[in-house]
Amino acid sequence: MSYFNIQSINNTAGGKAFAASKPIADTIKTLSTLGSIDMGSIDSLPNLLGRKVISYGSLANYFKQVGSGDTIFVQYPLYISYPAFLQVVYYLRFVKRCKLVFIIHDVNSLRIDPTVGLGGMGHTNNTQRSLRNELRILKLASGILVPTDAMRKFIENTNKVSAKVIVFGLYEHLADSLDVPTFKNQRTMIFAGNLDKSSFLSKLNHSTFHYEIYGNEPSMFTLPENLDYRGSFPSDELSAQFSGGFGLVWDGSSVDGISGVMGAYLRYNSPFKASMFLASGIPVVVWKNAAIADFVSQHRLGITVNSLAEAESAIKQITDEQYAELTASVRSFGLQLRQGAQFKKALEDVLTFA
Template identity: 25%
Template sequence: MTNWVLRLEGEQPSDNRYLAVQNLSTSASNVGFREINYILYDDLANNSTRRAEIIEGLFSQVKPGDIVLLPFPLYILAMNFQKECIDFLKKMKNVKLIAFVLDLHTWLYKGDYNPKTDFLLEQLRTFDLLIVPTKKFAGRLKKEGVSTPMLSFDFLDFIYNGPIKTKNWKQKIYIASGRAISLKNYHGKTDIVVIGSSNSTRENITVLPHRKAIELPQIFDGGFGAVDLINNVTTNTNNYDWDSYSAYTSPSKLSLYLASGLPVLVRSDSAVKELVERAGIGLIVDDLNDIDRVFEKLNENDYQKILKKVATYQRAVSTGYFAQRALLEGVAFLTLGINDSIS
């Protein structure tokens, strides 16, 4: 029996989604999975013959009894390619399929949503196991009719072995975002550093140009990283409802900050609120204009105590611990029937 994982190869855009797929395959290979390389193929949407040829080639080494791990979604624009990959593997005798769910973009759309017509939920129902971001994510899937066995990875790994800065207590918040950030309703004294773009002009707001995620751990020098869109931090979300989505998922920014050794700020309705609170690796803040009052209660000694707790998670996240743990539990379930972590 062989365990396989798809790995996205080639030069990718500076996008956390692609980095997450590559980090997943690295973690999987570290616990015995063999890699199947794929790229962002062009001209697939209206070319069924080419899709079939690529899929047959991708999975030519898969044999009966094997386990195949798919990042979900594959982030290939032709969504029929993803479905056809799943269908091809499901037709193979005794092949087990695991979906490592990184995103479910149909949950992001504003407006009417009907789980009965969600094509991504239909695909998830065909897997033998789902590894999902959080227990709340799993709970919503179940409510929407997905009965596939599930376990959660809780923290998305951010594999990193480069330098990080020594942290000291500063009344400072970092906001790293690929979307334009507006702080027009922020009236606090705490310094804010936006990495990306913002039209804010206040003296205590610094805007740094967008950088690749892998470069950011070398920038953070203290304070906290804002994971969620806290009240009075707004962004151009177009047709996406990021606020509601954060109630279910484990954001990549959380892992970026932790891999950098930076404590975090999350909202009280965030899916990771209890994880952060229990681990003591950050603070719960719902309104950015409350941050001065919250920070006034902290001193250098308090901050260093938080940093010690963050250090444990920094090592775990940056070495792929959480994906590896989930994958080992998943394989144990599919091969031995051990279901201690399965919901």
Template identity: 30%
Template sequence: MRKWISDIIQGESADATSQAKDDITAIGQKNGYEPLHIFRYNSDYESDQAIASRVDGITAGVAHGDLVVYQYPSLVSPRFDTVFVTQMRARGVKIVLLIHDVEVLRGTNQGNSVDEIPYFNSVDVLIVHNPIMAEKLKELGVTTPMVSQYLLDYLDDDHDWHRFFTEPDQFTGDLFLSGNLFKSSFLTDWHEETPITVVGVADEGIMQGLRDNPKITYPGAYSRYDLINHLPRGFGLAWDSDSGMGQYGSYTRYNHPHKVSLYLSHGMPAIVWDQAAVAPFIEANHLGLTISSLDDLDVVLPSLTADTINDMLAHVNDMGVLLRDGYFTARALSAAEEKAFVGKIQYS
């Protein structure tokens, strides 16, 4: 039996579109998986038969009884995702779907999207973000066994080790947010007394609004490598809506934002919405703060004691070691292999 993992190849971006997938492919290869290279392309004008032929070429080495971990969505097209899984099923391959996004939970499951519930039920195992996502998918009709990843890993072998850890005497308490700012247009109306530095891609209107706000520092967007060099030794904010509601805010009830892993892997405690799916993990492991509203920042941050901050930094520094080593993905892959082949191993 050989193990394979999809490798989505696309241009470098200043957001997390490709970063998480690239890291998972690298972690898979470190754990004995061979890559299946999939180039993002426009499949709108291809027939299903042409897509099937393309999939056959990509998976020429995959044989009956092998295991394929497919990163969903591939962002090629819903038809490509569907044909890929159909082809693997017909070939007698064990399929693990490693989920990055669930459109039906994000509220974007339109007519041209994969019909996700039957699609998820057509594979052997799902790797989902967390138990909250798993329970919601069960409510929606998913019966496939699921494994929780809990956090996305964040690989980084390119920076000096000083960029990975924050000592108490280095901690500034500065507030920082990195991400796709198309989802965070509310930031232009930032009215908190606590100043914030914001980086990421945005349109002209959002960029102008950020630069016009005296409480916001907006230097623009950085590549993945350069971003690390501009991270402060402070708090990382993971927030996609001013009220926690709306399309993106509600989605945080189920997903684990990539920016949380960016922060934790580089010595920054995270601040998240207390209704976010990642909030229980942050609280249980002393990795930052959970708040109900951005208005809480002006009250909570000044009231933090040195002991509380030191405790958070110690836990964040330790968790960062695991994130940079690919621990959570490797753990999920191992558990998915067990479920795919034997269900649950009985040791006594």
């Protein structure tokens, strides 16, 4: 039996420095330790009806090296049309008779506001219909890897899947160096990411707390002058800019909790920026209702709060000794993320069932 990996490229980031490609690149690197063959991006495979469907000949040619009983790891979602995605899955499952293991990075119908636009498989302007389409695909899996227990429960309870659903925890953040930095206590919150999707920053104009901001300058609003904007850096250079404090894992438009589509999605997913901060030795600030909040608290990886005002107050009260204890836990866990330990264990588990 052989292992293969398929993926597609999410172009919604617009080529910005904070690309969403590292989580996929890291999982591919870990899969290669199993001998998995990376088949690359299938974005160019749809070739009929305005690139909405795939000819049978193209499918057969693309997957000609795949044999019956082989295992295909699918980096989910694939950013091709829903009909094309269904074709790929049906061909591999029923023609090639392969086992399909989905590695869930996002369930787009849960995270994208249909009024803004839904890009990707299963997406219509009706959120429930889009979700049904996505779940229809997931139901064909032999095994599913998800980042949180909340997402596991959602998929199992909503979809009645027969596949084993395994939780891998926070996304791995592989690094050549296994030396996780040590930082001193600083009353700082670091935020890095897509600033246009982070309009809560505009509400911090009266805050006296030190916020360190990284990312492309937002086009939808102006950053308040009291925020310390440091510019944009490629993901592999970003952590070198940090000098201590806490990494802020926040989304949406409110500083008093998280609401709307993004708030709802944080109840299911594991934001990759949390892994980035922890692998860099930085403890995190997480919304109390986020899917990763209990994990952060139990493993002493940061603090969980209801609002940014609460976070500011809590950080001001943390002593140097308490911060040193926090960062010791963070460095230990960050080393696991750099080695991909959690994900490797989840892979071993899912392959015993798939």
